[in-house]
Amino acid sequence: MRDYLLRRLVSVIPVLFLVSLMSFAVIWIIPGDPTAAFLDASSTPEDVARLREMLGLDKPPLVQMAEWYGRVLTGDLGQSILLRIPVLSAILERLPLTLLLATLALILAVGLGVAAGTFAATRRGTWADQSVMSLALLGLSVPDFWLGLLLIVVFSVQLGWLPSGGYVPLLDDPLGWAKSMVLPTITLAVVQVGFIARMTRSAMLDVISQDFMRTADSKGLSGLYIILRHGLPNAMMPILTVTGIIAGALLGSAVVVEQVFALPGVGRLIIGGILSRDYPIIQGGLLFLTVIYLLINLVVDLLYATIDPRVRLE
Amino acid sequence: MSMLKVENLTTVVGSGASAPSVLEDVSFTLDAGEVLCVVGESGSGKSMLALTIMGLLGFPVRRAGGRIILDGDDITAGGTSAWRQRRGRDLSMIFQEPMTSLNPIMRVGEQIGEVLRLRKGMSADEARRRAVELLERVEIPAAASRLAAFPHELSGGMRQRVMIAVALAAEPKLLIADEPTTALDVTIQAQILDLLRDIQAESGMALMLITHDLGVVAEMAHKVMVLYAGRVAEMADVKTVFDAPAHPYTQALLASIPSLDSGGDRLVTIPGSVPGVGLMPKGCRFAPRCPHVKEACRPAPPPLAILEASQSVACLRPFGYVRREETPTHG
Ligand SMILES: Nc1ncnc2c1ncn2[C@@H]1O[C@H](COP(=O)(O)OP(=O)(O)OP(=O)(O)O)[C@@H](O)[C@H]1O
Ligand code: SF4
Ligand SMILES: [Mg+2]
Numbered sequence: 001m002r003d004y005l006l007r008r009l010v011s012v013i014p015v016l017f018l019v020s021l022m023s024f025a026v027i028w029i030i031p032g033d034p035t036a037a038f039l040d041a042s043s044t045p046e047d048v049a050r051l052r053e054m055l056g057l058d059k060p061p062l063v064q065m066a067e068w069y070g071r072v073l074t075g076d077l078g079q080s081i082l083l084r085i086p087v088l089s090a091i092l093e094r095l096p097l098t099l100l101l102a103t104l105a106l107i108l109a110v111g112l113g114v115a116a117g118t119f120a121a122t123r124r125g126t127w128a129d130q131s132v133m134s135l136a137l138l139g140l141s142v143p144d145f146w147l148g149l150l151l152i153v154v155f156s157v158q159l160g161w162l163p164s165g166g167y168v169p170l171l172d173d174p175l176g177w178a179k180s181m182v183l184p185t186i187t188l189a190v191v192q193v194g195f196i197a198r199m200t201r202s203a204m205l206d207v208i209s210q211d212f213m214r215t216a217d218s219k220g221l222s223g224l225y226i227i228l229r230h231g232l233p234n235a236m237m238p239i240l241t242v243t244g245i246i247a248g249a250l251l252g253s254a255v256v257v258e259q260v261f262a263l264p265g266v267g268r269l270i271i272g273g274i275l276s277r278d279y280p281i282i283q284g285g286l287l288f289l290t291v292i293y294l295l296i297n298l299v300v301d302l303l304y305a306t307i308d309p310r311v312r313l314e
Numbered sequence: 315m316s317m318l319k320v321e322n323l324t325t326v327v328g329s330g331a332s333a334p335s336v337l338e339d340v341s342f343t344l345d346a347g348e349v350l351c352v353v354g355e356s357g358s359g360k361s362m363l364a365l366t367i368m369g370l371l372g373f374p375v376r377r378a379g380g381r382i383i384l385d386g387d388d389i390t391a392g393g394t395s396a397w398r399q400r401r402g403r404d405l406s407m408i409f410q411e412p413m414t415s416l417n418p419i420m421r422v423g424e425q426i427g428e429v430l431r432l433r434k435g436m437s438a439d440e441a442r443r444r445a446v447e448l449l450e451r452v453e454i455p456a457a458a459s460r461l462a463a464f465p466h467e468l469s470g471g472m473r474q475r476v477m478i479a480v481a482l483a484a485e486p487k488l489l490i491a492d493e494p495t496t497a498l499d500v501t502i503q504a505q506i507l508d509l510l511r512d513i514q515a516e517s518g519m520a521l522m523l524i525t526h527d528l529g530v531v532a533e534m535a536h537k538v539m540v541l542y543a544g545r546v547a548e549m550a551d552v553k554t555v556f557d558a559p560a561h562p563y564t565q566a567l568l569a570s571i572p573s574l575d576s577g578g579d580r581l582v583t584i585p586g587s588v589p590g591v592g593l594m595p596k597g598c599r600f601a602p603r604c605p606h607v608k609e610a611c612r613p614a615p616p617p618l619a620i621l622e623a624s625q626s627v628a629c630l631r632p633f634g635y636v637r638r639e640e641t642p643t644h645g
Contacts, residue, residue, distance in 0.1 A: 211414040220402030
């Protein structure tokens with residue numbers, strides 16, 4: 001198991017290298033002169049030169065790249081042009097909210113999705129199965145920003161039960177905090193519930209038809225015990241894979257949902273950065289989200305190996 | 315009194331009165347301490363019989379009629395949950411495929427232990443000790459250290475031994491083994507069969523052993539039931555089956571094994587094949603392949619009739635009017 005962990009950790013390094021290269025290349029990928037957005041008609045050529053120097057654009061690309069890596073390795077992601085604070089602190093300040101939102105949504109999505117998918121699989125072909133799967137398909141097809149707006153209209157505007165947006169810190173007002181998180185979490189989770197439910201159902205159907213499930217039945221164990229103790233763990237591999245993918249998708253959707261619900265998270269920071277061409281923010285934000293994504297998938301792989309002893313051999 | 319008494323068992327595929335049968339009107343008895351071998355070609359319904367008795371049929375296959383009386387109680391009477399209570403206590407089964415019959419991600423000790431804890435009410439400690447004993451009983455070396463093994467760490471033979479240990483954990487009154495050695499090497503087959511016979515003899519349980527290997531029958535059986543296309547063709551004690559098979563199908567089965575005394579070159583296969591489910595002839599199901607068929611065989615299936623105390627046969631012309639010794643040999 002320790003060997004497996006080491007091998008897996010080492011394999012992350014080249015990916016990290018590539019990812020940071022791509023974050024760096026953003027500055028060339030986005031069309032237009034990176035300095036244009038910050039300058040107006042009154043800017044002198046000196047202003048332009050100063051900004052280019054600040055962004056490091058005056059040096060040859062290879063040198064720029066080397067410097068970028070050097071800085072990233074020491075944890076320095078540069079200075080936000082607009083906010084005039086270090087990118088790293090801008091991100092770290094907003095990261096907890098984004099992670100919290102994504103984690104809550106992930107827990108909700110996995111819990112509900114696995115339960116719904118398992119339920120449907122054990123009632124294959126019945127109306128219960130069909131209803132659950134139709135709901136899952138519906139959830140899967142709803143665009144997240146649209147759902148967010150719909151929830152706001154119903155629960156904030158019409159019913160007035162929940163705030164339409166904004167963030168209340170947990171320590172200031174726990175109830176207000178909980179209320180402020182409900183709609184964003186649901187919005188974020190709905191699509192993924194559908195996704196996980198469908199995946200779980202098909203994985204469980206595969207497992208249910210296998211010989212060892214009949215063996216378990218031949219032992220006189222209860223149906224629920226067989227499903228939970230023998231079925232689910234064997235269906236967990238594909239479910240975990242999907243969960244890893246979903247964790248990434250959640251980070252992406254969080255960007256949209258933070259915008260809809262006016263939550264000050266990393267997503268909103270990046271969107272703001274894109275709109276105002278604050279390159280250091282874009283670069284740093286993307287790098288951060290990708291690293292988190294990689295970490296999640298590393299954890300997923302380790303969970304594989306914990307659940308299925310055969311994985312460790314590969 | 316018989317340990318197992320099966321009466322007029324019928325198993326069908328699908329719903330409705332006209333659903334085609336995979337087992338029809340199967341009746342037999344099996345005493346404690348007895349070994350019954352069930353033989354028949356592929357598709358004759360041997361596995362269906364095992365699963366029906368275990369209560370393990372899966373949709374769309376279902377028992378449409380008949381009773382199964384285990385140690386005096388009708389286990390079909392109480393519905394599926396009462397039947398479930400019998401499994402892992404009075405009834406156990408060993409399956410054909412040792413490679414897939416064990417949960418691949420659960421430790422061997424737990425696969426035995428869950429029967430002991432959840433079905434036999436043992437504590438975790440007791441279950442552990444008993445699991446080691448069971449692994450020792452099925453002759454797995456270094457038994458205690460194997461509790462933590464996963465199935466993929468064991469050979470096919472070892473896995474089948476684990477399956478036997480799982481089945482024995484219940485201390486069943488009836489053990490059903492569905493071709494337990496078919497998937498194994500010849501040398502391992504013999505070891506596993508020896509083990510099964512020893513355990514059966516020492517525990518006194520009834521054993522229903524499904525096989526299509528007549529060599530295994532000769533080794534293991536007290537009684538033999540020959541199934542053909544879901545119906546009992548012949549039921550007899552083992553000596554009678556080999557010495558004086560009455561049903562043309564039994565005779566054909568025996569003729570299809572190479573025998574040493576005729577130089578090993580007498581490999582006759584039965585022409586034709588078992589009719590598919592739903593395509594059964596109205597009368598005797600063996601009629602299309604039977605060398606002794608007469609018009610009288612076609613209108614209705616012949617009932618299982620007692621020839622002598624140890625032999626029943628479902629045939630209108632038992633022995634085909636000709637004893638096997640008098641049949642001209644091929645070659
Ligand atoms: N789910 C099912 N639906 C329809 N027919 C089935 C189903 N399962 C089995 N059958 C049919 O039931 C008949 C009996 O099958 P069974 O598996 O009991 O044969 P068997 O004697 O065990 O053969 P083998 O020696 O190959 O194991 C076969 O004709 C088979 O095609
Ligand atoms: S009943 Fe007739 S067809 Fe059937 S086995 Fe006997 S002789 Fe053959
Ligand atoms: Mg079979």
